[in-house]
Amino acid sequence: MPPKGGRQANLRACLICSLLQTPKEFVDYGCPNCEDVCDMRGSMERVVDCTSTIYDGMIAMMEPEESWVARWQRINKKRRGLYAVRVTGRPPQDVVDAIEARGGLYRPRDAVEEL
Ligand SMILES: [Zn+2]
Numbered sequence: 001m002p003p004k005g006g007r008q009a010n011l012r013a014c015l016i017c018s019l020l021q022t023p024k025e026f027v028d029y030g031c032p033n034c035e036d037v038c039d040m041r042g043s044m045e046r047v048v049d050c051t052s053t054i055y056d057g058m059i060a061m062m063e064p065e066e067s068w069v070a071r072w073q074r075i076n077k078k079r080r081g082l083y084a085v086r087v088t089g090r091p092p093q094d095v096v097d098a099i100e101a102r103g104g105l106y107r108p109r110d111a112v113e114e115l
Helices: 023-029 044-050 068-073 093-101
Strands: 012-014 055-061 081-087
Touching (some): 023 044
């Protein structure tokens, strides 16, 4: 079922960092930024829980340290790749707990933060 209108409907966005990958990539490799908290590798069920097909916009992050967009998106520390601007959905509570256990703070990706 090819998508209509050009959007790559086969991509899913990570709910934690908004990285876009295909479901197969998430299952095969996990998320390169947050696999330690998401633990998606090898589990399509987990991928479905931790990623979303509902997202807006795409940013190709080629020079993460240079891009003002990266700073605005708070992803300047993350890997280069394709990121969504906004992702709708919430990860499982255990993922939020895992982030906080590592001293991080889960930031929902479905709102544009105030500058
Ligand atoms: Zn991620």
